[in-house]
Amino acid sequence: MSANGNADGSVxxxxxxxxxxxxxxxxxxxxxxxxxxLIALWWWAAASSGSFFLTDPGTIAATFAEVxxxxxxxxxxxxxxxxxxxxxxxxxxxxxxxxxPLGLSTRLRAAAEPVLEFLRAVPPxxxxxxxxxxxxxxxxxxxxxxxxxxxxxxxxNTVEGVRAVDPVLADTCRVYGVRGRRRLGxxxxxxxxxxxxxxxxxxxxxxxxxxxxxxxxxxxxxxxxAVVQFQRSFAIxxxxxxxxLLGLLGVVLSAxxxxxxxxxLAWHRGLRAASRGE
Amino acid sequence: MTAAPAPAAGTGAxxxxxxxxxxxxxxxRDALLGGAxxxxxxxxWEVVPRTxxxxxxxxxxxxxxxxxxxxxxATAAFWSAVGATVSAWALGLAIAxxxxxxxxxxxxxxxxxxxxxASTVEFLRPIPSVAxxxxxxxxxGTDLRSTLLLVxxxxxxxIYIQVLYGVADLDPxxxxxxxxxxxxxxARLRHLVWPTALPYLLTxxxxxxxxxxxxxxxxxxxxxxxxxxxxxxxxxxxGAAPLVYALIVATGLLGVAVNTxxxxxxxxxxxxxxxxxxxxxV
Numbered sequence: 001m002s003a004n005g006n007a008d009g010s011v012x013x014x015x016x017x018x019x020x021x022x023x024x025x026x027x028x029x030x031x032x033x034x035x036x037x038l039i040a041l042w043w044w045a046a047a048s049s050g051s052f053f054l055t056d057p058g059t060i061a062a063t064f065a066e067v068x069x070x071x072x073x074x075x076x077x078x079x080x081x082x083x084x085x086x087x088x089x090x091x092x093x094x095x096x097x098x099x100x101p102l103g104l105s106t107r108l109r110a111a112a113e114p115v116l117e118f119l120r121a122v123p124p125x126x127x128x129x130x131x132x133x134x135x136x137x138x139x140x141x142x143x144x145x146x147x148x149x150x151x152x153x154x155x156x157n158t159v160e161g162v163r164a165v166d167p168v169l170a171d172t173c174r175v176y177g178v179r180g181r182r183r184l185g186x187x188x189x190x191x192x193x194x195x196x197x198x199x200x201x202x203x204x205x206x207x208x209x210x211x212x213x214x215x216x217x218x219x220x221x222x223x224x225x226a227v228v229q230f231q232r233s234f235a236i237x238x239x240x241x242x243x244x245l246l247g248l249l250g251v252v253l254s255a256x257x258x259x260x261x262x263x264x265l266a267w268h269r270g271l272r273a274a275s276r277g278e
Numbered sequence: 279m280t281a282a283p284a285p286a287a288g289t290g291a292x293x294x295x296x297x298x299x300x301x302x303x304x305x306x307r308d309a310l311l312g313g314a315x316x317x318x319x320x321x322x323w324e325v326v327p328r329t330x331x332x333x334x335x336x337x338x339x340x341x342x343x344x345x346x347x348x349x350x351x352a353t354a355a356f357w358s359a360v361g362a363t364v365s366a367w368a369l370g371l372a373i374a375x376x377x378x379x380x381x382x383x384x385x386x387x388x389x390x391x392x393x394x395x396a397s398t399v400e401f402l403r404p405i406p407s408v409a410x411x412x413x414x415x416x417x418x419g420t421d422l423r424s425t426l427l428l429v430x431x432x433x434x435x436x437i438y439i440q441v442l443y444g445v446a447d448l449d450p451x452x453x454x455x456x457x458x459x460x461x462x463x464x465a466r467l468r469h470l471v472w473p474t475a476l477p478y479l480l481t482x483x484x485x486x487x488x489x490x491x492x493x494x495x496x497x498x499x500x501x502x503x504x505x506x507x508x509x510x511x512x513x514x515x516x517g518a519a520p521l522v523y524a525l526i527v528a529t530g531l532l533g534v535a536v537n538t539x540x541x542x543x544x545x546x547x548x549x550x551x552x553x554x555x556x557x558x559x560v
Contacts, residue, residue, distance in 0.1 A: 030393045030394050030396070030397070031396075031397040032397070033394060034394055034395055034397065034398045035397060035398055035401070038398065053413075053416050053417060107311060110307070110308040110311035110312055110315075111311040111312060111314055111315035111318075112315050113308075113312050113315070114312040114313070114315060114316045115315055115316055115319045117534060117537075118530050118531075118534055119530070120533075121530050121531075121532075121533025121534040121536070121537055122526060122529060122530035122533055123491055123492040123494075123495040123496070123529055123533060124492065125492060125495055125496040125499055125500075125507070126495055126499065126507070126510055126525075126526045126529050127526075128499065129499070129510055129511060129513075129514035129522055130514075130522060130523070130526060132514060133336050133514065133517075133519055133522065134336050134337065205404070205406065206492075208406040208408070209406055209407075209408050209492070209496065212406060212408045212409065212411075213408055213411075213496055213499070213500055216408075216411060216500050217499065217500055217511075224408075227409075227412055228411075228412060230412070231412035231413075231415060231416060236416075239412050239413075239416075242409075242412070243409045243410065243412065243413060246405070246406060246408070246409035247405040247406070247409050249406075250404040250405050250406045250409070251401060251404045251405065253404070254404035255404075
Protein backbone atom coordinates (compact mmCIF):
# COMPACT_ATOMS: atom_id res chain seq x y z
CA MET A 1 0.00 0.00 0.00
CA SER A 2 2.73 2.49 0.85
CA ALA A 3 5.15 1.10 -1.67
CA ASN A 4 4.66 4.16 -3.80
CA GLY A 5 5.47 6.62 -1.04
CA ASN A 6 8.45 4.62 0.17
CA ALA A 7 9.95 4.39 -3.27
CA ASP A 8 9.56 8.12 -3.80
CA GLY A 9 11.13 8.93 -0.47
CA SER A 10 14.09 6.62 -0.84
CA VAL A 11 14.81 7.72 -4.38
CA UNK A 12 14.93 11.31 -3.25
CA UNK A 13 17.07 10.50 -0.23
CA UNK A 14 19.66 8.62 -2.27
CA UNK A 15 19.74 11.38 -4.85
CA UNK A 16 20.52 14.07 -2.29
CA UNK A 17 22.61 12.27 0.29
CA UNK A 18 23.76 9.25 -1.59
CA UNK A 19 24.51 7.18 1.48
CA UNK A 20 22.69 4.14 2.78
CA UNK A 21 23.06 5.38 6.33
CA UNK A 22 21.07 8.50 5.61
CA UNK A 23 18.30 6.43 4.00
CA UNK A 24 18.19 4.20 7.05
CA UNK A 25 17.95 7.20 9.33
CA UNK A 26 15.16 8.65 7.22
CA UNK A 27 13.24 5.37 7.42
CA UNK A 28 13.70 5.26 11.19
CA UNK A 29 12.54 8.84 11.38
CA UNK A 30 9.44 8.03 9.43
CA UNK A 31 8.59 5.11 11.68
CA UNK A 32 9.47 6.66 15.03
CA UNK A 33 9.13 10.39 14.40
CA UNK A 34 5.42 10.90 14.87
CA UNK A 35 5.08 8.53 17.85
CA UNK A 36 7.94 10.36 19.57
CA UNK A 37 6.30 13.72 18.94
CA LEU A 38 2.95 12.46 20.23
CA ILE A 39 4.47 11.00 23.39
CA ALA A 40 6.35 14.24 24.02
CA LEU A 41 3.10 16.19 23.55
CA TRP A 42 1.30 13.87 25.96
CA TRP A 43 4.07 14.34 28.50
CA TRP A 44 3.94 18.08 28.11
CA ALA A 45 0.13 18.16 28.34
CA ALA A 46 0.15 16.03 31.50
CA ALA A 47 2.80 18.19 33.13
CA SER A 48 1.28 21.54 32.21
CA SER A 49 -2.43 20.83 32.66
CA GLY A 50 -2.11 19.43 36.17
CA SER A 51 -5.28 17.45 35.49
CA PHE A 52 -5.97 14.66 37.93
CA PHE A 53 -7.06 12.31 35.15
CA LEU A 54 -4.12 12.80 32.83
CA THR A 55 -1.06 10.82 33.84
CA ASP A 56 2.29 11.34 32.13
CA PRO A 57 3.78 8.47 30.11
CA GLY A 58 6.70 7.97 32.51
CA THR A 59 4.45 7.34 35.49
CA ILE A 60 2.25 5.05 33.39
CA ALA A 61 5.27 3.02 32.32
CA ALA A 62 6.51 2.69 35.91
CA THR A 63 3.03 1.75 37.16
CA PHE A 64 2.63 -0.69 34.30
CA ALA A 65 5.72 -2.62 35.37
CA GLU A 66 4.59 -2.55 38.99
CA VAL A 67 0.96 -3.59 38.42
CA UNK A 68 1.12 -6.11 35.61
CA UNK A 69 4.54 -7.70 35.96
CA UNK A 70 3.42 -9.50 39.07
CA UNK A 71 1.18 -12.40 40.05
CA UNK A 72 -1.67 -10.37 38.63
CA UNK A 73 -0.37 -11.41 35.25
CA UNK A 74 -1.23 -15.01 36.10
CA UNK A 75 -4.48 -14.34 37.95
CA UNK A 76 -6.06 -11.72 35.69
CA UNK A 77 -4.33 -11.45 32.34
CA UNK A 78 -3.65 -15.07 31.37
CA UNK A 79 -7.14 -16.42 32.21
CA UNK A 80 -8.72 -13.58 30.23
CA UNK A 81 -6.55 -14.19 27.20
CA UNK A 82 -7.15 -17.93 27.55
CA UNK A 83 -10.93 -17.49 27.54
CA UNK A 84 -10.66 -15.08 24.63
CA UNK A 85 -8.68 -17.53 22.53
CA UNK A 86 -10.86 -20.50 23.51
CA UNK A 87 -14.01 -18.65 22.54
CA UNK A 88 -12.43 -17.41 19.35
CA UNK A 89 -11.25 -20.88 18.31
CA UNK A 90 -14.67 -22.39 19.02
CA UNK A 91 -16.34 -19.63 17.02
CA UNK A 92 -13.95 -20.23 14.11
CA UNK A 93 -14.67 -23.97 14.05
CA UNK A 94 -18.41 -23.42 14.39
CA UNK A 95 -18.51 -20.62 11.81
CA UNK A 96 -16.56 -22.54 9.17
CA UNK A 97 -18.35 -25.79 9.97
CA UNK A 98 -21.77 -24.26 9.49
CA UNK A 99 -20.72 -21.92 6.71
CA UNK A 100 -19.50 -24.59 4.28
CA PRO A 101 -22.80 -26.50 3.97
CA LEU A 102 -24.70 -23.22 3.78
CA GLY A 103 -22.40 -21.95 1.05
CA LEU A 104 -22.65 -25.20 -0.93
CA SER A 105 -26.42 -25.48 -0.97
CA THR A 106 -28.53 -22.74 -2.55
CA ARG A 107 -31.71 -24.01 -0.93
CA LEU A 108 -30.24 -24.17 2.54
CA ARG A 109 -28.81 -20.70 2.09
CA ALA A 110 -32.09 -19.23 0.90
CA ALA A 111 -33.87 -20.76 3.88
CA ALA A 112 -31.34 -19.55 6.42
CA GLU A 113 -30.69 -16.11 5.00
CA PRO A 114 -33.38 -13.99 6.72
CA VAL A 115 -32.59 -15.52 10.10
CA LEU A 116 -28.83 -15.07 9.63
CA GLU A 117 -29.33 -11.53 8.39
CA PHE A 118 -31.18 -10.75 11.60
CA LEU A 119 -28.83 -12.57 13.95
CA ARG A 120 -25.76 -10.92 12.55
CA ALA A 121 -27.36 -7.49 12.85
CA VAL A 122 -27.81 -7.93 16.60
CA PRO A 123 -24.95 -5.97 18.18
CA PRO A 124 -22.94 -8.69 19.97
CA UNK A 125 -22.54 -6.82 23.29
CA UNK A 126 -26.27 -7.22 24.07
CA UNK A 127 -25.54 -10.92 24.39
CA UNK A 128 -23.65 -10.23 27.62
CA UNK A 129 -26.75 -9.53 29.75
CA UNK A 130 -28.56 -12.33 27.93
CA UNK A 131 -25.93 -14.94 28.64
CA UNK A 132 -25.71 -13.70 32.21
CA UNK A 133 -29.32 -14.80 32.51
CA UNK A 134 -28.74 -18.09 30.73
CA UNK A 135 -25.35 -19.31 31.85
CA UNK A 136 -24.48 -17.29 34.94
CA UNK A 137 -21.41 -15.36 35.88
CA UNK A 138 -18.47 -17.70 35.47
CA UNK A 139 -15.74 -18.19 32.91
CA UNK A 140 -17.90 -20.31 30.63
CA UNK A 141 -20.27 -17.34 30.28
CA UNK A 142 -17.41 -15.17 29.06
CA UNK A 143 -16.30 -17.79 26.57
CA UNK A 144 -19.93 -18.20 25.43
CA UNK A 145 -20.22 -14.45 24.88
CA UNK A 146 -17.08 -14.49 22.75
CA UNK A 147 -18.32 -17.49 20.74
CA UNK A 148 -21.78 -16.07 20.15
CA UNK A 149 -20.42 -12.75 18.95
CA UNK A 150 -17.55 -14.02 16.84
CA UNK A 151 -19.32 -16.77 15.00
CA UNK A 152 -21.26 -14.42 12.65
CA UNK A 153 -18.49 -12.72 10.74
CA UNK A 154 -16.77 -16.10 10.27
CA UNK A 155 -19.98 -17.82 9.24
CA UNK A 156 -21.11 -15.15 6.77
CA ASN A 157 -17.71 -14.76 5.17
CA THR A 158 -17.38 -18.54 4.85
CA VAL A 159 -20.76 -18.69 3.12
CA GLU A 160 -19.73 -15.91 0.73
CA GLY A 161 -16.34 -17.46 0.08
CA VAL A 162 -17.72 -20.92 -0.59
CA ARG A 163 -20.40 -19.50 -2.83
CA ALA A 164 -17.88 -17.60 -4.91
CA VAL A 165 -15.79 -20.67 -5.82
CA ASP A 166 -14.50 -20.23 -9.35
CA PRO A 167 -16.94 -22.15 -11.60
CA VAL A 168 -14.14 -23.21 -13.96
CA LEU A 169 -12.24 -24.77 -11.07
CA ALA A 170 -15.42 -26.41 -9.82
CA ASP A 171 -16.10 -27.90 -13.25
CA THR A 172 -12.48 -29.01 -13.56
CA CYS A 173 -12.76 -30.80 -10.22
CA ARG A 174 -15.94 -32.48 -11.37
CA VAL A 175 -14.31 -33.62 -14.61
CA TYR A 176 -11.33 -35.05 -12.77
CA GLY A 177 -13.63 -36.83 -10.35
CA VAL A 178 -12.43 -34.94 -7.30
CA ARG A 179 -15.22 -35.20 -4.78
CA GLY A 180 -16.09 -35.75 -1.18
CA ARG A 181 -13.61 -34.76 1.47
CA ARG A 182 -10.87 -34.21 -1.06
CA ARG A 183 -13.01 -31.70 -2.98
CA LEU A 184 -13.65 -29.88 0.29
CA GLY A 185 -9.95 -29.55 1.05
CA UNK A 186 -8.59 -28.99 -2.43
CA UNK A 187 -11.29 -26.77 -3.86
CA UNK A 188 -13.88 -25.42 -1.46
CA UNK A 189 -11.96 -24.50 1.67
CA UNK A 190 -8.91 -23.41 -0.24
CA UNK A 191 -10.67 -21.01 -2.56
CA UNK A 192 -12.81 -19.69 0.28
CA UNK A 193 -9.84 -19.19 2.59
CA UNK A 194 -9.05 -15.55 1.75
CA UNK A 195 -12.64 -14.64 2.54
CA UNK A 196 -12.63 -16.83 5.65
CA UNK A 197 -9.48 -15.03 6.78
CA UNK A 198 -11.26 -11.70 6.35
CA UNK A 199 -14.06 -12.99 8.57
CA UNK A 200 -11.60 -14.26 11.15
CA UNK A 201 -9.92 -10.86 11.22
CA UNK A 202 -13.22 -9.10 11.90
CA UNK A 203 -14.05 -11.69 14.54
CA UNK A 204 -10.77 -11.07 16.35
CA UNK A 205 -11.54 -7.44 17.12
CA UNK A 206 -15.07 -8.39 18.17
CA UNK A 207 -13.60 -11.07 20.45
CA UNK A 208 -11.49 -8.51 22.29
CA UNK A 209 -14.44 -6.13 22.70
CA UNK A 210 -16.64 -8.91 24.05
CA UNK A 211 -14.07 -10.27 26.44
CA UNK A 212 -13.40 -6.84 27.90
CA UNK A 213 -17.02 -5.82 28.33
CA UNK A 214 -18.17 -9.17 29.66
CA UNK A 215 -15.54 -8.73 32.36
CA UNK A 216 -16.38 -5.11 32.97
CA UNK A 217 -20.07 -5.81 33.12
CA UNK A 218 -20.38 -9.16 34.75
CA UNK A 219 -17.34 -10.64 36.33
CA UNK A 220 -15.28 -10.57 39.48
CA UNK A 221 -11.96 -11.32 37.86
CA UNK A 222 -10.08 -10.76 34.65
CA UNK A 223 -8.44 -7.94 32.84
CA UNK A 224 -11.55 -5.87 32.11
CA UNK A 225 -12.69 -6.20 35.71
CA ALA A 226 -9.31 -5.08 37.03
CA VAL A 227 -9.28 -1.97 34.82
CA VAL A 228 -12.78 -0.97 35.89
CA GLN A 229 -11.88 -1.55 39.54
CA PHE A 230 -8.94 0.85 39.18
CA GLN A 231 -11.22 3.42 37.60
CA ARG A 232 -13.84 3.04 40.36
CA SER A 233 -11.26 3.45 43.08
CA PHE A 234 -9.72 6.44 41.26
CA ALA A 235 -6.36 4.69 40.96
CA ILE A 236 -5.64 6.75 37.86
CA UNK A 237 -2.09 5.65 36.93
CA UNK A 238 -3.13 2.01 37.43
CA UNK A 239 -6.19 2.60 35.25
CA UNK A 240 -4.02 4.09 32.52
CA UNK A 241 -1.65 1.14 32.72
CA UNK A 242 -4.66 -1.15 32.24
CA UNK A 243 -5.79 0.83 29.19
CA UNK A 244 -2.27 0.53 27.78
CA LEU A 245 -2.30 -3.22 28.43
CA LEU A 246 -5.65 -3.61 26.64
CA GLY A 247 -4.27 -1.59 23.76
CA LEU A 248 -1.13 -3.71 23.61
CA LEU A 249 -3.24 -6.87 23.68
CA GLY A 250 -5.16 -5.61 20.64
CA VAL A 251 -1.98 -4.65 18.81
CA VAL A 252 -0.19 -7.93 19.57
CA LEU A 253 -3.14 -10.13 18.65
CA SER A 254 -3.69 -8.34 15.36
CA ALA A 255 0.03 -8.50 14.55
CA UNK A 256 0.08 -12.25 15.26
CA UNK A 257 -3.00 -12.67 13.11
CA UNK A 258 -1.52 -10.66 10.24
CA UNK A 259 1.62 -12.80 10.35
CA UNK A 260 -0.33 -16.06 10.40
CA UNK A 261 -2.55 -14.85 7.58
CA UNK A 262 0.41 -13.82 5.46
CA UNK A 263 1.93 -17.24 5.99
CA UNK A 264 -1.27 -19.18 5.29
CA LEU A 265 -2.35 -17.14 2.29
CA ALA A 266 1.06 -16.75 0.65
CA TRP A 267 -0.21 -18.78 -2.33
CA HIS A 268 -3.14 -16.40 -2.73
CA ARG A 269 -0.99 -13.30 -2.91
CA GLY A 270 1.28 -15.04 -5.38
CA LEU A 271 -1.69 -16.01 -7.52
CA ARG A 272 -3.12 -12.51 -7.51
CA ALA A 273 0.21 -10.94 -8.37
CA ALA A 274 0.64 -13.44 -11.21
CA SER A 275 -2.83 -12.79 -12.60
CA ARG A 276 -2.14 -9.07 -12.58
CA GLY A 277 1.02 -9.77 -14.57
CA GLU A 278 3.48 -8.54 -11.94
CA MET B 279 -22.50 -21.41 -13.49
CA THR B 280 -23.70 -23.88 -16.08
CA ALA B 281 -24.71 -22.54 -19.47
CA ALA B 282 -22.31 -20.07 -21.00
CA PRO B 283 -24.54 -18.97 -23.92
CA ALA B 284 -27.45 -18.10 -21.62
CA PRO B 285 -26.47 -14.42 -21.13
CA ALA B 286 -26.40 -13.98 -24.91
CA ALA B 287 -30.17 -14.33 -24.93
CA GLY B 288 -30.16 -11.16 -22.86
CA THR B 289 -33.29 -11.91 -20.88
CA GLY B 290 -31.58 -12.97 -17.70
CA ALA B 291 -33.52 -10.44 -15.66
CA UNK B 292 -36.97 -11.72 -16.49
CA UNK B 293 -36.93 -15.40 -17.44
CA UNK B 294 -40.23 -16.42 -18.98
CA UNK B 295 -39.89 -20.16 -19.62
CA UNK B 296 -38.24 -21.58 -16.53
CA UNK B 297 -37.60 -24.85 -18.33
CA UNK B 298 -34.86 -23.22 -20.43
CA UNK B 299 -32.62 -22.89 -17.37
CA UNK B 300 -33.34 -25.83 -15.12
CA UNK B 301 -30.84 -24.83 -12.43
CA UNK B 302 -31.99 -21.26 -12.12
CA UNK B 303 -34.30 -20.87 -9.10
CA UNK B 304 -37.90 -19.97 -9.77
CA UNK B 305 -38.71 -16.36 -9.01
CA UNK B 306 -39.99 -16.10 -5.47
CA ARG B 307 -38.62 -19.46 -4.47
CA ASP B 308 -35.91 -17.84 -2.38
CA ALA B 309 -38.42 -15.65 -0.61
CA LEU B 310 -40.56 -18.71 0.09
CA LEU B 311 -37.63 -20.68 1.47
CA GLY B 312 -36.53 -17.68 3.50
CA GLY B 313 -40.00 -17.34 4.97
CA ALA B 314 -40.01 -21.03 5.78
CA UNK B 315 -36.61 -20.73 7.46
CA UNK B 316 -37.75 -17.79 9.56
CA UNK B 317 -40.94 -19.63 10.50
CA UNK B 318 -38.94 -22.70 11.50
CA UNK B 319 -36.68 -20.54 13.64
CA UNK B 320 -39.63 -18.94 15.41
CA UNK B 321 -41.30 -22.32 15.87
CA UNK B 322 -38.15 -23.73 17.42
CA TRP B 323 -37.93 -20.72 19.71
CA GLU B 324 -41.58 -21.27 20.65
CA VAL B 325 -41.23 -24.99 21.34
CA VAL B 326 -37.86 -25.29 23.08
CA PRO B 327 -38.79 -23.20 26.17
CA ARG B 328 -41.85 -25.43 26.63
CA THR B 329 -39.68 -28.52 26.91
CA UNK B 330 -37.83 -29.29 30.15
CA UNK B 331 -34.46 -28.72 28.39
CA UNK B 332 -34.42 -24.95 29.00
CA UNK B 333 -36.38 -23.15 31.66
CA UNK B 334 -38.89 -20.63 30.33
CA UNK B 335 -37.60 -18.25 33.02
CA UNK B 336 -34.38 -17.89 31.07
CA UNK B 337 -35.59 -18.43 27.54
CA UNK B 338 -39.16 -17.17 27.18
CA UNK B 339 -41.02 -18.49 24.09
CA UNK B 340 -41.06 -16.34 20.96
CA UNK B 341 -44.72 -15.40 21.32
CA UNK B 342 -44.15 -14.00 24.79
CA UNK B 343 -41.09 -12.01 23.68
CA UNK B 344 -42.83 -10.58 20.64
CA UNK B 345 -45.88 -9.70 22.73
CA UNK B 346 -43.61 -7.89 25.20
CA UNK B 347 -41.96 -6.06 22.33
CA UNK B 348 -45.33 -5.01 20.91
CA UNK B 349 -46.48 -3.86 24.33
CA UNK B 350 -43.24 -2.02 24.93
CA UNK B 351 -43.27 -0.32 21.56
CA ALA B 352 -46.53 1.36 22.53
CA THR B 353 -44.72 3.33 25.25
CA ALA B 354 -43.01 6.67 24.81
CA ALA B 355 -40.03 5.55 26.92
CA PHE B 356 -39.18 2.88 24.36
CA TRP B 357 -39.17 5.32 21.49
CA SER B 358 -37.12 7.89 23.35
CA ALA B 359 -34.56 5.15 24.05
CA VAL B 360 -34.55 4.23 20.36
CA GLY B 361 -34.19 7.91 19.50
CA ALA B 362 -31.26 8.32 21.90
CA THR B 363 -29.52 5.28 20.43
CA VAL B 364 -30.07 6.33 16.83
CA SER B 365 -29.00 9.93 17.41
CA ALA B 366 -25.83 8.92 19.29
CA TRP B 367 -25.04 6.47 16.50
CA ALA B 368 -25.68 8.98 13.73
CA LEU B 369 -23.75 11.79 15.42
CA GLY B 370 -20.77 9.56 16.19
CA LEU B 371 -20.70 8.17 12.67
CA ALA B 372 -21.00 11.65 11.16
CA ILE B 373 -18.07 12.97 13.20
CA ALA B 374 -15.95 9.93 12.35
CA UNK B 375 -16.90 10.25 8.69
CA UNK B 376 -16.02 13.94 8.43
CA UNK B 377 -12.69 13.51 10.23
CA UNK B 378 -11.75 10.34 8.35
CA UNK B 379 -12.56 11.76 4.91
CA UNK B 380 -10.75 15.04 5.52
CA UNK B 381 -7.66 13.43 7.03
CA UNK B 382 -7.70 10.51 4.63
CA UNK B 383 -7.83 12.67 1.52
CA UNK B 384 -5.07 14.99 2.74
CA UNK B 385 -2.75 12.35 4.17
CA UNK B 386 -3.48 9.89 1.37
CA UNK B 387 -2.53 12.36 -1.36
CA UNK B 388 0.78 13.42 0.21
CA UNK B 389 3.18 10.44 0.19
CA UNK B 390 5.51 12.00 2.77
CA UNK B 391 2.68 12.53 5.26
CA UNK B 392 1.41 9.06 4.62
CA UNK B 393 4.80 7.50 5.29
CA UNK B 394 5.26 9.55 8.44
CA UNK B 395 1.89 8.57 9.91
CA ALA B 396 1.84 4.90 8.85
CA SER B 397 3.47 3.48 11.98
CA THR B 398 1.23 5.49 14.31
CA VAL B 399 -1.90 4.45 12.44
CA GLU B 400 -0.86 0.79 12.48
CA PHE B 401 -0.38 1.01 16.21
CA LEU B 402 -3.52 2.96 17.12
CA ARG B 403 -5.94 1.14 14.84
CA PRO B 404 -6.04 -2.25 16.56
CA ILE B 405 -6.46 -0.72 20.02
CA PRO B 406 -9.92 -1.89 21.10
CA SER B 407 -12.06 1.14 21.76
CA VAL B 408 -13.60 -0.56 24.79
CA ALA B 409 -10.24 0.06 26.46
CA UNK B 410 -11.33 3.70 26.53
CA UNK B 411 -14.45 2.96 28.60
CA UNK B 412 -12.89 3.75 32.01
CA UNK B 413 -11.46 6.96 30.62
CA UNK B 414 -14.82 7.96 29.14
CA UNK B 415 -16.53 7.34 32.48
CA UNK B 416 -13.99 9.46 34.34
CA UNK B 417 -14.03 12.32 31.88
CA UNK B 418 -17.66 12.54 30.87
CA GLY B 419 -19.68 10.29 33.19
CA THR B 420 -22.95 9.15 31.65
CA ASP B 421 -22.97 12.08 29.25
CA LEU B 422 -23.53 11.63 25.52
CA ARG B 423 -19.86 12.50 25.01
CA SER B 424 -18.85 9.17 26.61
CA THR B 425 -20.72 7.31 23.91
CA LEU B 426 -19.34 9.58 21.21
CA LEU B 427 -15.76 9.01 22.32
CA LEU B 428 -16.09 5.24 21.86
CA VAL B 429 -18.16 5.41 18.70
CA UNK B 430 -15.93 7.92 16.95
CA UNK B 431 -12.73 6.14 17.89
CA UNK B 432 -14.00 2.78 16.63
CA UNK B 433 -15.60 3.90 13.38
CA UNK B 434 -12.96 6.49 12.45
CA UNK B 435 -10.33 3.85 11.66
CA UNK B 436 -12.67 1.78 9.54
CA ILE B 437 -13.42 4.73 7.26
CA TYR B 438 -9.96 6.30 7.36
CA ILE B 439 -8.17 3.14 6.21
CA GLN B 440 -10.60 2.69 3.35
CA VAL B 441 -10.11 6.30 2.22
CA LEU B 442 -6.34 5.73 2.25
CA TYR B 443 -6.74 2.59 0.12
CA GLY B 444 -9.08 4.45 -2.19
CA VAL B 445 -6.74 7.37 -2.75
CA ALA B 446 -3.84 4.97 -3.33
CA ASP B 447 -5.88 3.17 -5.99
CA LEU B 448 -5.73 6.22 -8.27
CA ASP B 449 -5.00 5.21 -11.87
CA PRO B 450 -1.65 6.85 -12.76
CA UNK B 451 -2.61 7.20 -16.43
CA UNK B 452 -5.85 8.95 -15.54
CA UNK B 453 -3.98 11.23 -13.18
CA UNK B 454 -1.39 12.19 -15.76
CA UNK B 455 -4.14 12.72 -18.32
CA UNK B 456 -5.90 15.04 -15.90
CA UNK B 457 -2.67 16.94 -15.32
CA UNK B 458 -1.97 17.13 -19.05
CA UNK B 459 -5.41 18.62 -19.62
CA UNK B 460 -4.61 21.21 -17.02
CA UNK B 461 -7.12 20.19 -14.38
CA UNK B 462 -6.42 22.09 -11.19
CA UNK B 463 -5.98 20.60 -7.76
CA UNK B 464 -9.64 21.02 -6.90
CA ALA B 465 -10.92 19.67 -10.21
CA ARG B 466 -8.64 16.64 -9.89
CA LEU B 467 -10.00 16.01 -6.41
CA ARG B 468 -13.57 16.34 -7.61
CA HIS B 469 -13.39 14.38 -10.86
CA LEU B 470 -10.56 11.94 -10.24
CA VAL B 471 -9.77 11.26 -6.61
CA TRP B 472 -13.34 11.34 -5.34
CA PRO B 473 -14.84 8.84 -7.83
CA THR B 474 -11.84 6.52 -7.36
CA ALA B 475 -12.09 6.62 -3.59
CA LEU B 476 -15.89 6.53 -3.35
CA PRO B 477 -16.36 2.72 -3.52
CA TYR B 478 -13.70 2.30 -0.84
CA LEU B 479 -15.21 5.09 1.22
CA LEU B 480 -18.63 3.47 1.11
CA THR B 481 -17.16 0.14 2.16
CA UNK B 482 -15.65 2.02 5.08
CA UNK B 483 -19.01 3.59 5.87
CA UNK B 484 -20.71 0.19 5.77
CA UNK B 485 -18.18 -1.30 8.18
CA UNK B 486 -18.09 1.86 10.27
CA UNK B 487 -21.88 2.05 10.58
CA UNK B 488 -22.07 -1.49 11.97
CA UNK B 489 -19.18 -0.89 14.36
CA UNK B 490 -20.68 2.43 15.47
CA UNK B 491 -23.95 0.70 16.37
CA UNK B 492 -22.08 -1.97 18.34
CA UNK B 493 -20.16 0.66 20.28
CA UNK B 494 -23.25 2.83 20.86
CA UNK B 495 -25.03 -0.12 22.46
CA UNK B 496 -21.86 -1.10 24.35
CA UNK B 497 -21.50 2.36 25.84
CA UNK B 498 -25.13 2.41 26.91
CA UNK B 499 -24.81 -1.04 28.38
CA UNK B 500 -21.62 -0.54 30.34
CA UNK B 501 -21.51 3.16 31.06
CA UNK B 502 -25.25 3.69 31.40
CA UNK B 503 -25.76 6.53 28.93
CA UNK B 504 -29.44 6.65 28.00
CA UNK B 505 -30.67 4.43 25.16
CA UNK B 506 -31.60 0.87 24.28
CA UNK B 507 -28.42 -0.57 25.81
CA UNK B 508 -29.19 1.00 29.16
CA UNK B 509 -32.78 -0.28 29.00
CA UNK B 510 -31.41 -3.78 28.46
CA UNK B 511 -29.08 -3.49 31.40
CA UNK B 512 -31.93 -2.25 33.63
CA UNK B 513 -34.23 -5.05 32.47
CA UNK B 514 -31.50 -7.60 33.07
CA UNK B 515 -30.77 -6.45 36.61
CA UNK B 516 -34.48 -6.53 37.45
CA GLY B 517 -34.64 -10.08 36.09
CA ALA B 518 -37.26 -9.34 33.42
CA ALA B 519 -36.16 -11.98 30.92
CA PRO B 520 -38.90 -11.42 28.31
CA LEU B 521 -38.10 -7.72 28.25
CA VAL B 522 -34.37 -8.39 27.82
CA TYR B 523 -35.16 -10.57 24.81
CA ALA B 524 -37.67 -8.07 23.44
CA LEU B 525 -35.12 -5.25 23.61
CA ILE B 526 -32.47 -7.43 22.02
CA VAL B 527 -34.86 -8.15 19.16
CA ALA B 528 -35.35 -4.38 18.90
CA THR B 529 -31.58 -3.77 18.64
CA GLY B 530 -31.41 -6.53 16.03
CA LEU B 531 -34.13 -4.82 13.98
CA LEU B 532 -32.24 -1.56 14.33
CA GLY B 533 -29.14 -3.35 13.09
CA VAL B 534 -31.01 -4.75 10.08
CA ALA B 535 -32.32 -1.25 9.31
CA VAL B 536 -28.79 0.18 9.48
CA ASN B 537 -27.36 -2.57 7.27
CA THR B 538 -30.04 -2.36 4.61
CA UNK B 539 -30.00 1.43 4.69
CA UNK B 540 -26.26 1.63 4.14
CA UNK B 541 -26.37 -1.01 1.42
CA UNK B 542 -29.14 0.86 -0.39
CA UNK B 543 -27.09 4.04 -0.14
CA UNK B 544 -24.08 2.21 -1.52
CA UNK B 545 -26.01 0.87 -4.48
CA UNK B 546 -27.49 4.26 -5.20
CA UNK B 547 -24.26 6.23 -5.02
CA UNK B 548 -22.33 3.59 -6.95
CA UNK B 549 -24.91 2.85 -9.64
CA UNK B 550 -22.32 3.94 -12.21
CA UNK B 551 -19.70 1.57 -10.81
CA UNK B 552 -19.05 -1.78 -12.49
CA UNK B 553 -19.52 -3.75 -9.25
CA UNK B 554 -23.13 -2.58 -8.97
CA UNK B 555 -23.89 -2.55 -12.70
CA UNK B 556 -22.43 -6.04 -13.05
CA UNK B 557 -24.65 -7.33 -10.28
CA UNK B 558 -27.75 -5.93 -11.98
CA UNK B 559 -26.86 -7.44 -15.35
CA VAL B 560 -26.30 -11.01 -14.18
